[in-house]
Amino acid sequence: MSDLLERLRARGWRMTSQRRVVAEVLDGDHVHLTADEVHARAVARLPEISRATVYNALGELVSLGEVIEVSTDGRAKRYDPNAHRPHQHLVCSRCGTIRDVHPAGDPLTDLPAEQRFGFTVSAVEVTYRGLCPGCA
Amino acid sequence: MSDLLERLRARGWRMTSQRRVVAEVLDGDHVHLTADEVHARAVARLPEISRATVYNALGELVSLGEVIEVSTDGRAKRYDPNAHRPHQHLVCSRCGTIRDVHPAGDPLTDLPAEQRFGFTVSAVEVTYRGLCPGCA
DNA sequence: TCTTGACTTGGACTCTGTCCATCGTAGGAT
DNA sequence: ATCCTACGATGGACAGAGTCCAAGTCAAGA
Ligand SMILES: [Mn+2]
Ligand SMILES: [Mn+2]
Ligand SMILES: [Zn+2]
Ligand SMILES: [Zn+2]
Numbered sequence: 607m608s609d610l611l612e613r614l615r616a617r618g619w620r621m622t623s624q625r626r627v628v629a630e631v632l633d634g635d636h637v638h639l640t641a642d643e644v645h646a647r648a649v650a651r652l653p654e655i656s657r658a659t660v661y662n663a664l665g666e667l668v669s670l671g672e673v674i675e676v677s678t679d680g681r682a683k684r685y686d687p688n689a690h691r692p693h694q695h696l697v698c699s700r701c702g703t704i705r706d707v708h709p710a711g712d713p714l715t716d717l718p719a720e721q722r723f724g725f726t727v728s729a730v731e732v733t734y735r736g737l738c739p740g741c742a
Numbered sequence: 743m744s745d746l747l748e749r750l751r752a753r754g755w756r757m758t759s760q761r762r763v764v765a766e767v768l769d770g771d772h773v774h775l776t777a778d779e780v781h782a783r784a785v786a787r788l789p790e791i792s793r794a795t796v797y798n799a800l801g802e803l804v805s806l807g808e809v810i811e812v813s814t815d816g817r818a819k820r821y822d823p824n825a826h827r828p829h830q831h832l833v834c835s836r837c838g839t840i841r842d843v844h845p846a847g848d849p850l851t852d853l854p855a856e857q858r859f860g861f862t863v864s865a866v867e868v869t870y871r872g873l874c875p876g877c878a
Numbered sequence: 879t880c881t882t883g884a885c886t887t888g889g890a891c892t893c894t895g896t897c898c899a900t901c902g903t904a905g906g907a908t
Numbered sequence: 909a910t911c912c913t914a915c916g917a918t919g920g921a922c923a924g925a926g927t928c929c930a931a932g933t934c935a936a937g938a
Binding site: 622655658 | 915917919920
Binding site for chain 2: 677680707737
């Protein structure tokens with residue numbers, strides 16, 4: 607699913623050079639970059655792009671459902687372009703490496719009705735933590 | 743499970759008036775307070791306690807395993823004294839209310855071996871999101 | 879009571895993110 | 909191809925959350 611630019615254009619997203627560069631940086635399925643990392647990579651292609659613009663573009667991509675915000679460490683949020691296939695994250699507690707994982711079954715069904723306290727539950731985020739092969 | 747002060751003293755935690763107040767604020771099982779909320783409540787009992795001291799004490803309680811850090815919203819971390827019974831969280835997307843929940847089974851077993859990529863997986867955090875009865 | 883290492887303090891500092899007035903431009907209209 | 913203008917970009921100020929540090933204070937063992 608690498609036609610991010612196409613989809614954005616088709617949805618009437620006004621295409622500026624800045625937005626194009628941000629989308630290109632995120633294109634591909636296995637990155638989980640912070641806003642400042644996105645900015646750094648964007649600057650390599652378009653030196654004048656500002657931090658505010660990167661934040662704006664990321665916020666819009668999230669609103670459009672093309673990118674997911676992930677916060678696994680209580681520090682900077684990470685931006686995940688793998689928004690079209692539901693998945694969870696496996697995080698190394700030492701080096702911070704993040705892997706996409708696909709648990710068996712729907713994690714939502716693990717929460718029995720009597721544990722929902724009248725809530726309308728619509729989403730679930732799961733973060734598995736441990737040590738990666740390199741850090742173990 | 744309200745003998746937090748006792749356990750801390752038994753473990754040789756040097757007991758200052760500041761630390762006592764922080765522990766007292768957290769004592770009880772159903773709070774999920776931010777550091778600044780803990781500070782505000784602590785100030786009510788000990789007006790001169792500083793923010794830095796609250797952060798220090800909270801960090802130590804976390805290290806001691808007596809309090810859990812929870813970050814459900816990418817903003818301020820919350821401190822949860824319910825550290826002795828594993829549980830997960832159900833969060834209202836509108837008002838931010840947090841409830842402790844106990845899903846069926848061990849969420850760790852949902853992650854098959856072939857999805858662990860050589861990681862030693864030791865913990866899992868699950869956040870269920872939806873609307874609480876008042877916000878629905 | 880004395881001593882001392884551990885704890886507390888407030889303010890400066892860092893990191894992450896938001897806001898805003900002003901300037902620039904993408905893309906429809908002509 | 910050129911013009912218009914509403915929408916987007918910019919950078920710098922600002923805000924929220926948390927960390928760090930040098931100096932002062934105190935809990936608790938001797
Ligand atoms: Mn991902
Ligand atoms: Mn809890
Ligand atoms: Zn690692
Ligand atoms: Zn609510």
